[in-house]
Amino acid sequence: MVTPTVRLNPEQQEAVEHTEGPLLVLAGAGTGKTRVITARIAHLLRNGILPEQVLAMTFTNKAAREMRERIAGIVGEERAQFLTMGTFHSFCARLLRRHGEIVGLPRQYTICDSADQLATVRAALRELRVGEEKVKPSAALSQISLWKNQLIGPEQALDLPGDDRDELIARAFRKYEASLRRSRVVDFDDLLLMTLRVMREDAKLLGRLQEQYRYLLVDEYQDTNGPQYEILRLLSSQHRNLCVVGDDDQSIYGWRGADVRKILRFDQDFPEAKIVRLETNYRCTPEILDAANKVIANNRARHPKELRAFEDSGVPVTWLGLYDELQEASMIVTEIRQTVERGEANFGDFAILFRTQSQPRAFEAELRRQKLPYQLTGSQSFFDRKEVRDVLAYLKLLANPEDEVSLLRVINTPPRGVGKGTIEALVGAATEAGSTANQIIDGLIADEASGPKIPPKAMKSLRELFGNLGSLRMQLAHGEPLSEIVAELLTRVDYKAEVERQYDDQQTREARWNGVLEVVDFAVNYTRQARKPTLDGFLEELALNAEDQREEAEEERPQAVSLMTLHAAKGLEWPRVYLVGFEEGTLPHKRSAAEGSVEEERRLAYVGMTRARRVLTVSWAEQRTRYGRPAPCHVSRFFFEATGETPHRGWVAADAAHPVR
């Protein structure tokens, strides 16, 4: 029998076969690093390693799914299904569901999303009487997250040198942590941190995990942060079979605590490590690779590497300066349509990549106008819709009665006479007692004299709400299917009437209600495909994997133009790529330039350019609508770096005070 296999060059082959001991594959874009991981797992399985012994970390769950499919194609689905593969976060979430109690995490914990995190920070700042103009909640949240990822707790943060503002944020940090714990909620960072604590506190469990996961593999290692690295170090400390692959030039998550130095110092952490370098790029034409290499060569902090194109010469990179974002969109969409009409490509061969989430708007409008199929990846907007958040808050509250943010969100949605005064009284009583609004209300229901005085109408509504939640929880406990529960919930709170009350035109009502129905669809889908469907599991999927849930629910759209951010495009490739909005202020982004992280922006440009296999078009506009007003733009400095042209008179850098003269 001929075993199906993948083509590898000698260096890749060497990496695949070096199965014992630490291994670093450090190589540039498109050199086949991910292919090494895939082939290596297949190689392990062919050599008698059980799939249960393999743990592979990818950067997104989608990447994990694709890799699993590829491996299934080589060794068969019946074995591939037992591989442990996914993001660090989903691995940790699963581990905590089983073993979180070791660090005091109740089994029915819920994961809060970014909006809930922000609401918690906002509440903390309010409690400290810090105005939002003094400390922006979003800024406080990213500082808190950075601290957490550096393993700095609230008390240590308070001791850190800093100005008044830092101290306020540190105090908000303390309150933030306390609210999450009271609410039995963990944030994304907690998933990693608590896993780490579990591993450190329970040596026997750690031993079992080390025993089970004999072979660790990590893709995109350059974007691993401190806690993730620590988890890897603990898991691999006995057998040291840790294979990591990455490219320091593609490190684009520094703002989230990722530390490139980890990959550059791998041989210090693992002195016996074997290091493999791959120097042939199998993805891009020489023209594309040359332009990308010229850009990245301007970074000072990097490991220089050889990178040769395997492909034959193709067409030159197209540099396209246009009037505004409307012209940019119509020009590009028209070109895509005409290329497909000429039979030279399919819609799925195209990607439009951009720096920020505000950019796709014009492209979406134009794609719809010209009726081309497209897929916008990574858009949070669906989960930010009010009706979707409302329904999810109800579900989170069902799963976790102590979830304060969710309770406060739904307590008067639909309006049921529980107003500002009542809410303040409840929260005040909770804060004073160091408990939660849920417990105060439970107390009041048992004995109205036990807590703050609440208007009778509000009290009646709270009884009804809690009665409904209670009986739904009961049904849940009796194993009623999730989809039924969601439907029943909507009936009980009469959410449809709420949608109709809020919006008066029929079209909006329908659109909003469809959002609700889509959540119901997610639940149906999840119930169907999950091995053991639970509400906790469903919410976990939504928190860690929202994107996939939406995709599953939508009809297959195999031939569609891809639209995504440069961050989301990492690791992917298309025959034809448009890198749009190539402007000072956008790429490099104004804020990055101000923070002195232009090198990371340059890496983003490098990632974007190297996604293209055969045709790369880079575009910019002279003016762009910002906050509803047109603002002048200048082509990105990366254009000059790639082409060797010099800025003309009047060109202005994002971080410069004066135009070039």
Added chain:
DNA sequence: CGATTCCCTCTTTTT
């Protein structure tokens, strides 16, 4: 308490 209106901010990137 709830509905309406105005006004402000926001745009970095994500698990």
Added chain:
DNA sequence: GAGGGAATCG
């Protein structure tokens, strides 16, 4: 240009 929050009135 949208969406959320504060202010204001019924």
